[in-house]
Amino acid sequence: MASAPLPVTSACAPRRKGGVGRYIVLALLIAATAFYLMPVYVMVINGLKDKSYMTLSDMWKFPLYLDGGGFPLAWKTLSPNLWASLRMVIPATILSSLLGAVNGYLLSKWKFRGSDVIFTLILFGMFIPYQAILIPLIRFLDQIGLYGKWQGLVLVHVIYGIPITCLIFRNYFTNVPTELVEAARIDGAGLIQTFFQIILPLSLPAFVVVGIFQFTNIWNDFLFGVTVVFNPADQPVTVALNNLNGTNSVDWTVVMAAAVLSALPTAIVYVLLGRYFIRGLLAGSMKG
Amino acid sequence: MAVTSPSIPQEIARPVAGLRRQRFTLERALSPLLLAPSAVAIFVFVYGFIVYTFYVSLSNWKSAKPDLSLRRPVGVIYADLFSQTRFQIDLRNTVVFTIMFLILAVLGGLALAILLDRHVPASGFFRSVFLFPYALSFITTGVAWSWIFNPETGINLLFDAAGINRLLAAFGTGPLKPGWITDPAVIWQLNGPLATVFPAVGDWSLKLGVPVAMIPVAMAAAWQLSGFAMAMFLAGLGTISNEVREAAALDGASDFRLYKDVIIPLLNPITVSVLIILTHVSLKIFDLIFAMSGKGPGFATDVPGIFVYEMIFRAQRYNLGAAAAIVMLASVALVIVPYLARQLKSL
Numbered sequence: 001m002a003s004a005p006l007p008v009t010s011a012c013a014p015r016r017k018g019g020v021g022r023y024i025v026l027a028l029l030i031a032a033t034a035f036y037l038m039p040v041y042v043m044v045i046n047g048l049k050d051k052s053y054m055t056l057s058d059m060w061k062f063p064l065y066l067d068g069g070g071f072p073l074a075w076k077t078l079s080p081n082l083w084a085s086l087r088m089v090i091p092a093t094i095l096s097s098l099l100g101a102v103n104g105y106l107l108s109k110w111k112f113r114g115s116d117v118i119f120t121l122i123l124f125g126m127f128i129p130y131q132a133i134l135i136p137l138i139r140f141l142d143q144i145g146l147y148g149k150w151q152g153l154v155l156v157h158v159i160y161g162i163p164i165t166c167l168i169f170r171n172y173f174t175n176v177p178t179e180l181v182e183a184a185r186i187d188g189a190g191l192i193q194t195f196f197q198i199i200l201p202l203s204l205p206a207f208v209v210v211g212i213f214q215f216t217n218i219w220n221d222f223l224f225g226v227t228v229v230f231n232p233a234d235q236p237v238t239v240a241l242n243n244l245n246g247t248n249s250v251d252w253t254v255v256m257a258a259a260v261l262s263a264l265p266t267a268i269v270y271v272l273l274g275r276y277f278i279r280g281l282l283a284g285s286m287k288g
Numbered sequence: 289m290a291v292t293s294p295s296i297p298q299e300i301a302r303p304v305a306g307l308r309r310q311r312f313t314l315e316r317a318l319s320p321l322l323l324a325p326s327a328v329a330i331f332v333f334v335y336g337f338i339v340y341t342f343y344v345s346l347s348n349w350k351s352a353k354p355d356l357s358l359r360r361p362v363g364v365i366y367a368d369l370f371s372q373t374r375f376q377i378d379l380r381n382t383v384v385f386t387i388m389f390l391i392l393a394v395l396g397g398l399a400l401a402i403l404l405d406r407h408v409p410a411s412g413f414f415r416s417v418f419l420f421p422y423a424l425s426f427i428t429t430g431v432a433w434s435w436i437f438n439p440e441t442g443i444n445l446l447f448d449a450a451g452i453n454r455l456l457a458a459f460g461t462g463p464l465k466p467g468w469i470t471d472p473a474v475i476w477q478l479n480g481p482l483a484t485v486f487p488a489v490g491d492w493s494l495k496l497g498v499p500v501a502m503i504p505v506a507m508a509a510a511w512q513l514s515g516f517a518m519a520m521f522l523a524g525l526g527t528i529s530n531e532v533r534e535a536a537a538l539d540g541a542s543d544f545r546l547y548k549d550v551i552i553p554l555l556n557p558i559t560v561s562v563l564i565i566l567t568h569v570s571l572k573i574f575d576l577i578f579a580m581s582g583k584g585p586g587f588a589t590d591v592p593g594i595f596v597y598e599m600i601f602r603a604q605r606y607n608l609g610a611a612a613a614i615v616m617l618a619s620v621a622l623v624i625v626p627y628l629a630r631q632l633k634s635l
């Protein structure tokens with residue numbers, strides 16, 4: 001919500017005393033880094049272990065051999081769900097981004113009486129606890145024959161993605177000079193032509209930001225996944241991972257490998273495109 | 289097109305203006321028309337569905353078979369809900385979790401942002417590391433931390449490795465082996481002290497204190513979301529001009545005073561936003577706890593989000609689940625509606 005400018009470079013404190021203070025700051029940051037990476041370390045090294053020669057009391061130790069540990073079995077168990085997530089997340093992300101672009105354009109460049117109120121009412125939709133709409137949502141999906149189907153999950157994510165995508169695109173288009181739209185208008189371009197000829201070519205960065213943000217949000221969703229889809233093989237990977245963690249018959253090495261696998265797509269997107277991720281976060285600044 | 293004539297002949301200018309005005313009204317009608325599908329979808333799927341859920345909470349629907357007849361006296365389900373020990377525990381847990389989580393995430397995020405505000409090498413790398421958990425799902429976080437706070441392994445092994453338990457054994461105590469997420473204890477109970485002021489509290493079965501198992505859960509949540517607070521604070525720090533810092537430096541303010549008296553007060557609007565957003569996340573918290581510890585021993589880590597899920601999808605007590613969901617919604621609205629209203633005014 002905060003339309004604060006982005007931390008383009010790290011903010012600049014005037015450089016004064018160098019010396020000891022600097023090393024203390026650096027030492028604190030390195031300690032914090034160790035803390036933030038600790039769960040990642042635990043997941044990766046334990047995923048790589050084999051239960052036949054290591055026990056839970058070796059949690060912090062490196063694996064003795066690098067033979068894949070729990071990963072092959074985790075992959076075998078989770079691959080249907082990784083696929084189910086991907087199949088659902090990609091269309092949901094594309095559709096909700098397109099819808100967001102149109103809504104953001106209308107609400108920034110074609111305001112009408114009451115449009116700001118409508119915008120605010122739409123925004124409220126991204127803060128609600130989804131528990132408060134689950135019962136009618138499932139009845140509705142059942143009525144239209146999409147309950148239990150991944151297509152139903154796509155529809156749900158597109159609808160509940162309207163507020164956040166609308167917000168990010170609206171904020172982006174607000175910064176596009178209105179003169180461009182005016183000029184097109186004088187040249188005889190209408191609302192739709194202006195969108196395709198002027199706005200759309202300018203909005204690639206916004207599409208990247210919204211796309212990454214929605215991909216991450218939808219991939220990470222659990223509540224809709226666990227309630228809308230019931231066939232285990234069709235459930236998103238977050239649901240499969242949670243089920244695996246609650247199963248006593250499965251090795252902990254497999255669970256940790258599965259946790260790594262389920263996080264890999266969003267982690268890769270974050271590492272490659274983190275810059276855009278931060279922008280989406282600051283423009284949308286919400287989780288769940 | 290490159291003609292710049294200061295005086296457009298009237299007969300040309302007028303039709304253009306007229307045409308423009310005409311299109312304007314047509315296009316003006318097009319804008320709400322194109323917005324309508326999304327707006328209607330939100331009105332139905334958010335507002336309509338909330339009304340429906342509220343109605344379910346007032347109904348007799350408490351089994352697999354839908355029963356939407358009104359239960360009388362109207363609204364008695366809310367009395368049922370608030371008198372349930374489990375829901376009372378959930379409300380206490382939400383308050384405790386929110387306080388611990390906000391302190392850890394906001395102070396942690398602020399500390400990280402201030403450290404990165406100093407000239408340090410590789411600040412981009414550090415920033416990426418601290419924000420990384422935000423890109424993960426609550427489920428992954430919950431699974432990872434459930435192993436770290438498993439009393440048989442994880443952190444407790446580090447206590448052994450650090451020799452803490454050998455030291456304690458030498459003093460004839462120990463071993464230090466906290467139960468973490470398996471500990472049902474509620475510490476720092478306020479029932480006794482409160483009962484001396486309000487005697488009615490003495491009859492309460494609810495223990496007003498901190499459930500030990502909630503501490504690791506709040507730590508995991510702060511691990512995931514402190515990066516968000518940091519990113520917000522960094523964005524704010526980026527807007528504070530060097531003149532402000534230099535002026536303070538000229539006045540001889542120490543670094544500590546610079547942050548305490550100048551910079552942190554300037555960050556107040558950001559702090560408010562961070563608090564509102566994180567509080568609303570905390571009121572809705574579900575997946576993280578569901579994956580990490582579930583209800584916990586003696587409902588030590590149970591929260592309304594889990595309560596609603598279990599009432600609707602396990603127990604099929606739809607009306608009770610709906611009522612708890614409405615309570616969740618009301619608590620979130622209490623925080624978010626003033627925030628949105630303020631935003632609307634600034635539009």
